[in-house]
Amino acid sequence: MKPRLRLMSAVAAAAALVTGCTTVGPDYHLPENAVMRSPEANGPIANAAQRGVSIGAVPDDWWQLYDDPKLDALVKAALAANTDVRVAAANVQRAIAMYHEVESENLPQGGVQAEAARAQISGESFLKEEKLPVVNLAAAALSISYQIDFFGKLARADEAALAAAEASQAALDVTRVSVAAETVRAYVQGCAANHEFDIANAQLKLQEKSVAITRKLVDAGRDQPTDLLRAQAQADTLRAALPHFQAQHDAATYRLAVMLGKVPGTLDPSAAQCRRIPQLAQALPVGDGTALLKRRPDVRQAERELASATAKIGVATADLYPSIRIGASIGASGVLEHFGQGRTEQWSVGPMITWSLPTNGVRSHIKGMEAGADAALAHFDGVVLKALQEAQTSLSAYTRELQRDDALRDARDKSRAAAEQNHKLYQAGRAPYLTSLDADRTHASAEAALAAAETQVALDQVNLFLALGGGWQSSAANDKTSPVASRAKADRHNVPTISAATSAASSTSTR
Numbered sequence: 001m002k003p004r005l006r007l008m009s010a011v012a013a014a015a016a017l018v019t020g021c022t023t024v025g026p027d028y029h030l031p032e033n034a035v036m037r038s039p040e041a042n043g044p045i046a047n048a049a050q051r052g053v054s055i056g057a058v059p060d061d062w063w064q065l066y067d068d069p070k071l072d073a074l075v076k077a078a079l080a081a082n083t084d085v086r087v088a089a090a091n092v093q094r095a096i097a098m099y100h101e102v103e104s105e106n107l108p109q110g111g112v113q114a115e116a117a118r119a120q121i122s123g124e125s126f127l128k129e130e131k132l133p134v135v136n137l138a139a140a141a142l143s144i145s146y147q148i149d150f151f152g153k154l155a156r157a158d159e160a161a162l163a164a165a166e167a168s169q170a171a172l173d174v175t176r177v178s179v180a181a182e183t184v185r186a187y188v189q190g191c192a193a194n195h196e197f198d199i200a201n202a203q204l205k206l207q208e209k210s211v212a213i214t215r216k217l218v219d220a221g222r223d224q225p226t227d228l229l230r231a232q233a234q235a236d237t238l239r240a241a242l243p244h245f246q247a248q249h250d251a252a253t254y255r256l257a258v259m260l261g262k263v264p265g266t267l268d269p270s271a272a273q274c275r276r277i278p279q280l281a282q283a284l285p286v287g288d289g290t291a292l293l294k295r296r297p298d299v300r301q302a303e304r305e306l307a308s309a310t311a312k313i314g315v316a317t318a319d320l321y322p323s324i325r326i327g328a329s330i331g332a333s334g335v336l337e338h339f340g341q342g343r344t345e346q347w348s349v350g351p352m353i354t355w356s357l358p359t360n361g362v363r364s365h366i367k368g369m370e371a372g373a374d375a376a377l378a379h380f381d382g383v384v385l386k387a388l389q390e391a392q393t394s395l396s397a398y399t400r401e402l403q404r405d406d407a408l409r410d411a412r413d414k415s416r417a418a419a420e421q422n423h424k425l426y427q428a429g430r431a432p433y434l435t436s437l438d439a440d441r442t443h444a445s446a447e448a449a450l451a452a453a454e455t456q457v458a459l460d461q462v463n464l465f466l467a468l469g470g471g472w473q474s475s476a477a478n479d480k481t482s483p484v485a486s487r488a489k490a491d492r493h494n495v496p497t498i499s500a501a502t503s504a505a506s507s508t509s510t511r
Contacts, residue, residue: 023152024321025314028159028307035381036299042290045391050399056285058295060473062465063184066278071187074260074271075471078183081261085179088172095168102161106154110144116336138339141331141346148326153318160311163304170301173472177297180471183259185462190252190272192455197245198275199451203444204238210440211235214433227433234441241448277458284398284461286468292391293384296469302376302383309376313369319362322355390467398460405453412446419443 035041044055059065063075079085116138123132149155211231217223253272254264293299327349334344356362422439425431465471 022150023155023314024317025152025156026310028310030303031377034377035384036293036303040289041293041384041388042288044288045286045292045388045395050395050402052283052399052402053395054283054285055287056283057291058285058287058465058468058470060470062468062470063180065280065282065284066184067281068274068278070271070274071184071278074187074256075180075183078179078259078261079176082175082179082259083261084175085172086261088168088175092165092168092172095165099158099161099165102157105147105157106149108144108146110142112140112142113331114140136336137334138336139331139333140339141329141333143327143329145325145327145352148324150324151318151321153315153323156311156314156318160308160315163308163311167301167304167308170297170304173297174301176472177466177469179259181462181466183256184465185459186252186256186259187272187274188278188458188462189455190249190256191274191277192451192458193245193249193252194273194275195277196448196451196455197242197249199447200238200241200245203447204235204242207231207235207238207440207444210437217433223433227437230434230437234437234444238444277454280461284464286391286395286464289388292468293387296387297472298469299380299383299387302380306373306376306380309369309373313366313373316362316366316369319356319365320358322353324351324353326351387467387469391464394460394464394467398457398464401453401457401460405450405457408446408450408453412443412450415439415443415446 030037061072061075064072116136118134118136120134121132123130126132147154211228214223214228214231218225218228249272253267253269256272257264257267260267287295328347329349330347332339332344333346334341338344419436419439419442422431422436426433426436
């Protein structure tokens with residue numbers, strides 16, 4: 001019993017020493033010179049006061065603003081089955097497993113060993129000249145050890161691994177944002193292709209009626225054969241546009257199938273048979289710069305990568321100091337016939353200190369980690385600037401396209417009125433057929449241009465929502481791959497964490 005009591009006392013004494021540990025390396029906080037701290041990055045988004053947009057908060061499920069149940073169902077299905085989401089989710093699981101692997105270094109390490117053998121031991125190993133007899137040997141031991149984290153190497157390693165896991169989670173959210181936007185884009189493009197096809201087809205039917213009327217007039221001798229050829233040429237031009245729109249619809253359907261994790265061509269045809277472009281039920285909300293940077297998961301990913309790189313400086317710095325591990329073992333070793341008797345018992349307890357003098361490249365390794373942190377900060381600044389650029393560029397493109405859409409709508413209405421008036425004048429014999437035909441061509445061109453502009457407006461809406469970074473929060477809330485469980489476990493060990501909503505502005509403390 002005495003050896004066991006000594007063993008327990010030694011372990012208790014080692015645990016008491018932990019309270020005196022320190023943590024080397026820099027404590028992470030968002031640098032004062034980071035772009036994200038600048039007032040300009042947190043102000044209103046340029047062009048946010050234009051027609052068609054508002055400064056309201058961007059909703060999580062922004063595609064529901066279209067009030068299209070079919071679209072809502074498609075996006076939810078894509079977020080659940082898309083292959084890119086599955087890859088990113090697996091990467092999160094791997095990152096969490098790696099964090100737990102690093103975290104396990106904080107726990108006592110133990111082992112059990114047992115062996116039995118029939119052997120002949122060398123006599124010379126005992127400085128004997130005679131040959132020793134063959135004997136049955138046995139050995140068994142129970143050992144336990146614990147690394148005392150005097151200088152915070154394990155704490156910094158935990159910090160770096162947790163930040164890396166959170167960066168991996170943010171990467172999953174980036175994928176979700178992209179998948180949601182690309183699913184909506186494919187759906188919109190399919191609807192737009194059908195919409196433009198219907199407009200072109202309607203124009204073709206009107207032109208075919210004009211061809212029929214012109215043919216009758218030519219047969220009656222009231223028009224020239226060249227007028228019939230012009231009408232037929234216009235009809236052929238309109239007919240030539242139809243296959244293009246059908247090909248666009250097919251391509252959108254195939255992309256939509258892939259976003260849903262299905263083989264192209266196997267998607268239910270009803271999923272992409274909408275005949276009009278989805279319309280927003282309200283002005284598009286864009287928020288401000290502060291909300292944008294907190295919402296964009298790529299910004300959060302870059303910030304967490306910066307936190308991980310900073311923690312790795314502490315891991316490298318700890319190599320300048322001794323590594324202290326205290327351990328104990330108890331067991332027995334000897335001849336099998338005597339195994340368990342006092343003469344075979346053995347035990348040991350005590351610390352083991354290892355210290356590599358800093359002449360083996362440790363300081364260079366530290367400088368490398370510091371340079372890595374500088375690179376991570378530069379990357380973080382770049383991601384912030386890119387996020388602001390994408391949001392402002394997409395917003396400008398959207399508002400300008402709305403202006404273009406208004407102008408084209410006015411042109412369509414006027415060309416329609418002109419075509420109707422010229423047609424009446426032609427039927428009354430007060431205007432030549434060529435004038436009426438030119439008016440019809442102008443109207444057809446205006447209709448096609450307006451339809452293309454409406455398509456571009458819808459695509460610009462998707463681009464703007466993508467730049468604003470919404471679309472991952474709701475699905476992530478119920479996602480078991482999220483490192484919520486690891487955060488809960490980390491809290492029990494006082495490991496610092498950063499929430500998704502405040503990651504870019506909060507600081508990390510150390511144990």
